[in-house]
Amino acid sequence: MKCPNCDSSLSSLEIIDDYGQNLKVDRCVSCESFWFNKNNLYQVPIQTGQKIDSPASRPGYSSSMRCPNDQTVLMEFKDSNLPSSIVMFRCSSCRGIFLPKGQLYAYKEYQKQRAMRGIELSRKASVGFSIAFLIFVFGLIATYSSEYFVKADPIIYQAYKPIFDHSKGVFWILAAVLFLLFMLCITVFYFRKNKIKFTIY
Numbered sequence: 001m002k003c004p005n006c007d008s009s010l011s012s013l014e015i016i017d018d019y020g021q022n023l024k025v026d027r028c029v030s031c032e033s034f035w036f037n038k039n040n041l042y043q044v045p046i047q048t049g050q051k052i053d054s055p056a057s058r059p060g061y062s063s064s065m066r067c068p069n070d071q072t073v074l075m076e077f078k079d080s081n082l083p084s085s086i087v088m089f090r091c092s093s094c095r096g097i098f099l100p101k102g103q104l105y106a107y108k109e110y111q112k113q114r115a116m117r118g119i120e121l122s123r124k125a126s127v128g129f130s131i132a133f134l135i136f137v138f139g140l141i142a143t144y145s146s147e148y149f150v151k152a153d154p155i156i157y158q159a160y161k162p163i164f165d166h167s168k169g170v171f172w173i174l175a176a177v178l179f180l181l182f183m184l185c186i187t188v189f190y191f192r193k194n195k196i197k198f199t200i201y
């Protein structure tokens, strides 16, 4: 296969993806651009991507590039989630992706920052939900213990019983919901942390 940018040869690099599988990516021997078949770009671990490419200033590239597989004209790939500083081209026919030198590094840096933000967000949410959960547990304890003391006087207790029952119901439901939210966030936190453990730390 020939490089869409400079027509030199593409050489195959074999890397290991996040799931331990072998993955082949193609790099131009001359301009050091990368070519990825289909979704291979997304399977390259962050750390590996930043090892095989290096940061570069905004790249120069040929104005009409064609897919090395099927000669379709490559179109610049735009996505609202993708920072405009990252330049990549896509083949509309085979969905291969071409990245000029430095863009693989930049794209993996963007993925790394996004992953870190996600981890930080789920960590903060876990702390927030656990505090809210503890507040409602405290509310439950307060309700049950005051009910216990009020029970000493049956007449007063009869008057206040609906309020106690209502409070207990509300506190139980809120505490259960917050506990579930806390568990969900902590699971997401550990899942995300483990997922990028191989690629960052």
Ligand SMILES: [Zn+2]
Pocket: 003, 004, 005, 006, 007, 008, 028, 029, 030, 031, 032, 033
């Ligand atoms: Zn090239």
Ligand SMILES: [Zn+2]
Pocket: 067, 068, 069, 070, 071, 072, 091, 092, 093, 094, 095, 096
């Ligand atoms: Zn193609």
